[in-house]
Amino acid sequence: MPTSNMQKIVIVGGGAGGLALATRLGDTLGRRQQAEITLVDCSRTHIWKPLLHEIAAGSMTPAKEELDYLAQARWHGFRFCLGRMDGLDRSEKVIHVAPTLDADGHELIPRRQISYDTLVLAVGSGTNDFGTRGVAHHAISLNTPEQAAHFHQRMVNACVRASLQDEPLRPEQLQITIIGAGATGVELAAELRNTTRELVAYGRESIDPDRDIRLTLIEAGDRILPALPPELSHNARRLLQKLNISVLTGEKVTEVTETSVLTASGKLIPSELVVWAAGVKAPDFLSQLDGLETNRLNQLLVSPTLQTTLDPAIFALGDCAACPWEEKQGWVPPRAQAAHQQATLLLANLQRQLQGKPLRTFAYRDLGSLISLGKYSTVGSLMSSLSRKSLFIQGQFARLMYLSLYSKHKMALYGLGRTCLATIGRLLSKRAEPQVKLH
Missing domain, CATH: 3.50.50.60 (FAD/NAD(P)-binding domain)
Structure with missing residues (x-):
């Protein structure tokens, strides 16, 4: 160079x-x-x-x-x-x-x-699997776009395979287990419920997404979304359960195999696809x-x-x-x-x-947390700059705040003009293509 x-x-x-x-x-x-x-x-x-x-x-x-x-x-x-x-x-x-x-x-x-x-x-x-047996070989992490795309391809292939086979579904077939109920795990579970319903509508009608595709979210702690206040955590859990997503808390995963997830309490959860979202390092x-x-x-x-x-x-x-x-x-x-x-x-x-001037010190400001549950809802908390207390929000206002975070990130990289043009282009293109990636 x-x-x-x-x-x-x-x-x-x-x-x-x-x-x-x-x-x-x-x-x-x-x-x-x-x-x-x-x-x-x-x-x-x-x-x-x-x-x-x-x-x-x-x-x-x-x-x-x-x-x-x-x-x-x-x-x-x-x-x-x-x-x-x-x-x-x-x-x-x-x-x-x-x-x-x-x-x-x-x-x-x-x-x-x-x-x-x-x-x-x-x-x-990257991923911290805490030495849990089988995670490295049988679970997928979502730390890179390549890993995320790999999971999506495996999910699409699983739907194709199941829709064309003559024999009944195996116990683990089309079963998706997400380990870790922080922001990534909860957002993925909600988003998957929406996209699997869309996906099977394109030539996979033999699959009933609510009956055949089971989503299970496992958390070792006593509640999901521990970074959020308990009230919002409970609201998010109720919404996930309405979406037919099984939520297990207080369950520590001890092993992941090719066809199942085993917890410390002895639960055996059949799973064809496993996502590890339980820890980072x-x-x-x-x-x-x-x-x-x-x-x-x-x-x-x-x-x-x-x-x-x-x-x-x-x-x-x-x-x-x-x-x-x-x-x-x-x-x-x-x-x-x-x-x-x-x-x-x-x-x-x-x-x-x-310039030879002394360096300033870092003071972290917690601005709150926002969790997207896909098109169904958004929950979160914002920190008041005056009282330094949490303001609990959910619904459409929370959704707009969540979308603004990504816009703010893009503006830091592209500037206002290119960010606006890119947003308009994306909105127009959505009208001429499927709402879910089909391959």
Whole structure:
């Protein structure tokens, strides 16, 4: 890659926080030739992670929502490097990037090194299966668009297979079990109930979606959506049960097999498709990054300025960072709103660093939580900026607030004009295509 005498800021990870930071740094420092901004990611495109349950259910086509990193880099004054970081040399100030292979397994881009003056790690999180037997082989996680698309393809194939067979359905056939009743699990369950009804209407009429496709949601805790107030959690549960979704709480999964899910209480739930949405942790390679401090979830320990504890030239944000939250005497939760807030702080701090000014500290503001139950409802809580108390909302107003979150994310990347045009185009295209992805 080209080199210069400018300060080199390298951002690893193009998720919600990393991409927003690269875009805004490129628009400011990059375009003004005050710093050289480089974004590194192992994928060619970006999709907002809270949308993955819609891709898995088939209510969203990935190609229509993904952002091309190369195009974004050209439009916003930064460079994009395709590859997966797998090592770090702090003394030389370089990161190691693994070789990139094409679809046939041939080397496309060789192993290389990228030098930095300031490094920002925003690599997000992955699945934490807590060592549960069979999860790695028989369950699907929803951490990437590829995983979400894989689940959707398996679900469509399961419907095709069942609709054309002569023999009765097997006990596990068309049975979907979702393990973990946080936001991802609950949103996926509700979205699946809608899309499976749509899916079987296209040539699969021999399947009764409410009778033959059973959805089971399992939670180890005593209630679903533990991040929400109990009242909204109970409301969401009642709605899921009205949608003929079986909700099991207080059930810890001990094993996942090819055809079933086993819980600690002895329940055996026949399942053809299993989604694991019960826990997250940062990528394993972070615990081996040239001595940087991590916790048991592989998160990098950072100070309130988001600098890693052992190296002030390395910052971390988002799910991969263990940032202290003084108000709660704990850690900032791994949520998209936290990543966006940290990206905003880092934008200011990296500019202040170039100017020789002291860095500001991060203060997390919990803005509340919104959970989409598809077309059926939306529930959530918003934090009042005056009283700092939760305002409980649900229904159409909550739905509009939920949709505004995605619009806000797109505006941070595209700007107002392109966001409006893209929204209008999507609304028009929906009138000329099926409401669910059929393949």
